[in-house]
Amino acid sequence: MDIDLMMRVYPFFLTAAWTTIQLSVLTALLGLAMGALGASARLSRFALVRFIGAAYVSLFRGTPALIQLFILYFGGPQIGIQLDAFEAGVIGLGINAGAYMTETIRGAIISIDKGQREAGRTLGLSQWQATYKIILPQAARLMVRPLGVNLNMLIKATALVAAISVVELTYTAQRYIGSTYKPFEMFLLAGVLYMIIIYATGRAVAWLDRRVQIT
Amino acid sequence: MGLDFTVVPGHLDIILLGCAWTIGIAVAAALLSFFGGIVFAVIALYAPWIIRQPFRLIEWVFMGTPLLLQLFLIYFGLVQIGIDLPAFVAGIIGLGLHFAVYNSELIQTAILSVDKGQMEAARTVGLSRGQALRKVVIPQAVRDVIPPIGNNMIALLKDSALVSVIGVSELTLSAQRAIGATYRPFEFYLVAAMFYYIINLCMEWVQRRIERRISISR
Numbered sequence: 165m166d167i168d169l170m171m172r173v174y175p176f177f178l179t180a181a182w183t184t185i186q187l188s189v190l191t192a193l194l195g196l197a198m199g200a201l202g203a204s205a206r207l208s209r210f211a212l213v214r215f216i217g218a219a220y221v222s223l224f225r226g227t228p229a230l231i232q233l234f235i236l237y238f239g240g241p242q243i244g245i246q247l248d249a250f251e252a253g254v255i256g257l258g259i260n261a262g263a264y265m266t267e268t269i270r271g272a273i274i275s276i277d278k279g280q281r282e283a284g285r286t287l288g289l290s291q292w293q294a295t296y297k298i299i300l301p302q303a304a305r306l307m308v309r310p311l312g313v314n315l316n317m318l319i320k321a322t323a324l325v326a327a328i329s330v331v332e333l334t335y336t337a338q339r340y341i342g343s344t345y346k347p348f349e350m351f352l353l354a355g356v357l358y359m360i361i362i363y364a365t366g367r368a369v370a371w372l373d374r375r376v377q378i379t
Numbered sequence: 380m381g382l383d384f385t386v387v388p389g390h391l392d393i394i395l396l397g398c399a400w401t402i403g404i405a406v407a408a409a410l411l412s413f414f415g416g417i418v419f420a421v422i423a424l425y426a427p428w429i430i431r432q433p434f435r436l437i438e439w440v441f442m443g444t445p446l447l448l449q450l451f452l453i454y455f456g457l458v459q460i461g462i463d464l465p466a467f468v469a470g471i472i473g474l475g476l477h478f479a480v481y482n483s484e485l486i487q488t489a490i491l492s493v494d495k496g497q498m499e500a501a502r503t504v505g506l507s508r509g510q511a512l513r514k515v516v517i518p519q520a521v522r523d524v525i526p527p528i529g530n531n532m533i534a535l536l537k538d539s540a541l542v543s544v545i546g547v548s549e550l551t552l553s554a555q556r557a558i559g560a561t562y563r564p565f566e567f568y569l570v571a572a573m574f575y576y577i578i579n580l581c582m583e584w585v586q587r588r589i590e591r592r593i594s595i596s597r
Contacts, residue, residue, distance in 0.1 A: 321445070
């Protein structure tokens with residue numbers, strides 16, 4: 165193992181890891197917003213809105229995220245959408261992650277007992293108030309852990325933007341494998357940083373999950 | 380520039396060929412990940428400590444890093460140690476091992492949840508520990524775990540698009556070839572997405588049928 169080489173290139177990997185973190189945070193925020201929107205659509209009173217929500221989930225979960233990214237980044241200019249690679253990465257991955265989060269959020273909401281809403285309504289709350297004050301706070305507790313799984317997948321999925329030349333961890337590893345012919349060393353550098361990011365995120369999710377549980 | 384789908388039929392032959400490659404690679408990787416998953420699960424649960432612990436570390440690394448990065452390691456790593464495999468073989472190995480680790484997690488849980496009495500009964504009628512595992516415990520565990528493994532296989536199909544990055548001429552790279560000739564990325568990536576979606580729907584249909592079969596046989 166070429167320790168000297170690793171010592172020489174690791175600062176570039178740290179910079180790249182920071183880009184991966186930025187990508188992950190922005191993608192997660194967009195994904196959550198899309199997930200909340202998608203779940204509301206899937207649970208809407210109106211059949212058309214429900215259909216749109218279902219189509220969103222099915223199409224974006226049924227095709228590779230890489231292809232979605234390529235359509236947005238390379239195909240976007242044809243329909244008047246000009247984005248740089250980082251923006252395309254965040255938007256493409258965020259919309260993709262949103263489809264998975266839609267199902268997570270919806271699953272948590274529908275697992276809350278119907279009687280809760282009925283009880284709220286009986287006490288004189290409006291439909292919206294019952295959702296907002298009774299259903300969502302309970303559902304939010306159930307969401308934390310599965311959203312943590314979504315987050316874990318999302319962080320690993322940010323590697324895909326290497327294919328549109330965003331200089332993040334995987335792209336950096338790929339470039340240095342190409343120039344040094346040391347695949348194992350470069351994998352180790354990038355891999356350790358990914359695992360630190362994923363481990364730290366996992367701990368944070370576990371902490372939040374403990375915090376929101378009753379008892 | 381606008382959209383123009385009339386360029387698509389002229390390149391449909393290479394897209395369809397790419398589709399066939401995608402299906403072939405996905406099937407080969409799926410088989411590798413299924414049997415590899417069983418082997419990995421048995422190692423993770425029953426191998427001696429000295430093998431088990433490093434093995435778990437490797438599993439942990441595979442689950443904590445992106446598939447694309449692993450593909451680069453396997454493709455270029457094999458070349459470095461003197462094994463010059465065609466890209467598609469490296470792709471199958473990479474995809475297969477990655478998903479074998481995820482399948483192994485599922486199978487481990489399933490093996491542990493098979494009733495202990497099954498193993499004891501098998502030992503009582505004279506089977507060795509290995510035989511009891513192979514003939515009694517694992518078949519039951521695998522049956523329980525087929526639906527979630529199906530989900531992994533659908534994920535594998537979609538992730539097979541990543542092997543285009545190491546130069547395997549499957550559906551995604553075929554679309555890129557057609558784009559190279561026509562400069563029509565939107566149209567061809569959309570067509571590729573459509574083919575992935577169709578294969579995906581077929582897999583979901585098969586999965587539902589298998590699940591129904593299993594629920595009847597129980």
